[in-house]
Amino acid sequence: MSAQFVCVKWGKKYPADYVNRLYSMISRQMSSNFTLYCLTDDSEGFFPQIRPLPILDSTLTGWWHKLSLFKDDFHGLSGDLLYMDLDVVVTGKLDDFFTYKPGSFLITKDLKTGAYNSSVFRYTVGSQPQIWQSFLEDPEAVTKIYHGDQDWITEKVKNAELWPEQWVVSFKKQCHARIEHSYGRIGVLLRKLGLMKVKGDAVIPDGARVVQFHGKPDPEDVMDGPYDIYRQALWIKDYWY
Template sequence: MPGAAARQRHILCMKWGNKYGPEYVNRLYAMVRRHLSGDFSFVCLTDDAVGIRSEVRCLPIPALDLPPGIPERGWTKLATFSADLHGLRGTALFLDVDVVVVGSLDELFTQPGDFLIIHDYKRPRRVTGNSSVYRFELGAHPDVLEYFRSHVQEVRQRFRNEQAYLSDFLHRQGRLAYWPSGWCPSFKYHSIPRWPLNYWQPPAIPPGARIVIFHGECNPPDALAGRRNRRFRHIRPAAWVAEHWRE
């Protein structure tokens, strides 16, 4: 990515509703600070800034401006592709608030590519990416949001969620690229030992991991306590979460 070293770097996250408390944002900031060298700004797009540490710049989540009666739930991240996101300029690395950073993030800003996202875990032949971690130039892809707004019914019929639509849209433009395999592994698929080893071996950090993604069955505190939200899916406590998921 030419000129990346001279461009301002931003970490973006989103928190809305009451599913995640401010501690998720605070711990995400602390993990990034430990694992990203040099200067960066940390921005949380949120509807409630109470309890979020002062180093984090809290800004409103831009409205998707959808027609009346159409819910924004499941599509909110598309707001990051506004033509002018609160005047921010430079390179943005978006992180879900429930990820756990376990390695250096420096190369996530220097890895070549116009738009980078996690490749689908279960079906690698599909275009779809996982939007827990994606990088882009702020203001460079306003058509992502503009097309969604003007074709919202069509998009909602064709795609399950924003990451499926986003991946398809940028793939058709030849701009979609994926993070190197292993950088952003899934806790569910790559950390938990296969049955029956999961009964006596704890989940591990996959080799080469930078960011462990929590989706589907566990959040970081659940993994630390050895809990899953599906019956008969046993895991032992992942003690390494406490080492990384902290302020």
């Protein structure tokens, strides 16, 4: 069986180009055959190699669709799936993500809250059905009480393993991205006007294979210059295409 990747595209937040970029990044960093599935409500513009899967619950919005990946018979697929958010930047080889700690549910943690960060995780189809089944018992209550899918996954998965910390990194927290002495909104305005220069660029930490862009900025926001309180990352152009 070839390596299986999956992503989610719902609504208008990200265009088809983001899905296509993810496919291209994966293709450059995998030495074996792979398939990219995309759970989506609109597959127009996808590369023909990408396999669209229909959204399972049209009443859900945003990140909550990610929970349906844990349905015990998810679209008839089997084996391991490596999920990636559409706004990640792949900077290193991905083959090891399928061989590291076989049989485990693998994910990262949010460096601020300690909850799981679901931007990159690997699971075996049908191995964590409680995530989706318990959500369906009262989705309205879950979406009101929990901030997002990550908090719900943290609540429902007690046996997750973590990726090696250097493999998956946060742009905001681990790439020297935040501008020191940013001076708040005034600083943002001065930088836009060219009256305040930003010293240095964001960097890729040694050993990083996937860079997470949780919240703002997105990769496109910083690949040509600084954004808000974050440094530019010109290296994104070398990977994000």
